[in-house]
Amino acid sequence: MEGQKKRLAVLVGCNYPNTGNELHGCINDVLAMKETLVKRFGFDDNDIEVLTDAPNSCKLPTGANIKQALAKLVDGSEAGDVLYFHYSGHGTRIPSKKHGHHFHHEEAIVPCDFNLITDLDFRQLVNRLAKGASLTILSDSCHSGGLIDKEKEQVGPSSSLQKGPISKTTNTLTHKTIPYDSILHHLSSQTKATTTDIGTHMLELFGSDASLRFQTVSHALLEALGPDEGILLSGCQADETSADMNPGAGGGKAYGAFSNAVEMVLREKEGGLSNREVVVRARKVLQGQGFEQHPCLYCSDENADATFLCQPQKTEQ
Known part of the structure; x- marks a missing residue:
């Protein structure tokens, strides 16, 4: 239909199979969300790109592949477009070099090849959006609060929180985090550099595909430009972990706690x-x-009360 705007999505699920960081529910999370996007939110199946590390996956969720998919999503955007990125997998925190940074860390997601995508990368993506287009990011990962650098907190650590009871579930719970020291050890084992500077290892391994966090770029490219159309729904606060649930022998599908909660809400x-x-x-x-994880919302005041994914109104038959 002429004038109809695009509804496009990139969905990434990383289970890290056969590694010490293995998760179980992340691929299930994004496949469930794909079905929801089509049935409820009017996305076309052909306009949803899915990247997983499942066996026989045609396109692995490496850092370069994820950023390539997101760049295609954002750089082709036009006013009115509804863009969505769902990530389920590990997250981590990198010690911050920025003076006065609230948590003294910067947030990142961990693609299957450990080519970290950081809050600065997501900030630049939002800055590249066409005026009037929106980019909603749902990150079901540890330390995901604040994953769009400088985005305004709407529901977060300063919100009134009530802790729930300790979980009594018999399911196996895994925290979706890989500690910074473990990532540094993994990267340094693949390079010849003896330094403890993670940026040196990232640049040697991934070159121009490494995060902007580790490259020399204009600070102007990474500044928030005032109220924008970036919307982040995070599975937890920046200093918290998100849970991956595996029913194990009890049957049922494994899932990410936050992704599953959103599906239940919808x-x-x-x-x-x-x-x-x-x-x-x-x-x-x-x-x-x-x-004991607390989802957060980071976006402009206007987008806080805007409809999630601009859900189309049903037309009377």
């Missing part, structure tokens, strides 16, 4: 939900299930 209410409502309701779901 099933419970048919009509449109604001970004704020999705996060607040997901918090309540997780609290009721006994999890």
Whole structure:
């Protein structure tokens, strides 16, 4: 239809199979979200790119492949486009060199090849959006709060929090984090450099595909430009971990706690939900299930109360 704007998505699930960092529910998370995007939010199956590290995957979720998919998503954007990125996998924190940084760390996601994608990379992506297009990021990973650098907190650490009870689930819970020291050890084992500077190892291994965090770039490219159309729904606060649940021998599918909570929230209410409502309701779901992670929302004031993924209104037949 002439004038109809695009609804495009990139979905990434990393289970890190046959490694010491193996997770179980991340691929299930993004496949479930793909179905939801098509059935509820009007996305076309052909406009959703899925990257997983499942056996026989045609395109692995390496750092370069993820950034290439996101660049295609953003650089082709036009006013009114609804863009969505869902990530389920490990996250980490990098010691910050920025004076006065709140947590003294910067947030990153961990692609299957450990080519970290950082909060600065997501900031630059948002800065490249066409005026009037929106980019919603849902990151079901540890330390995901603040994953878009300098995005305004709407629901986060300064919000009133009530801790839920300790989880009594019999399922196997894995925290979706790889400690910084483990990442540094993994990278340094593959390079000839003897330094403890992670940037040196990243640049030697990945070159121009390494995060902007480790390259010399203009600071102007990485500054927030005022209220923007970046929207981050994070599975937890920057100093918290997110859970990967594996029912194991008990049967049932493995899942990420936050991704599953969002799916539950969307099933419970048919009509449109604001970004704020999705996060607040997901918090309540997780609290009721006994999890001690607190989803957060980072975006402009206007987008906090905008409808999640601009859910199309149903037309009367």
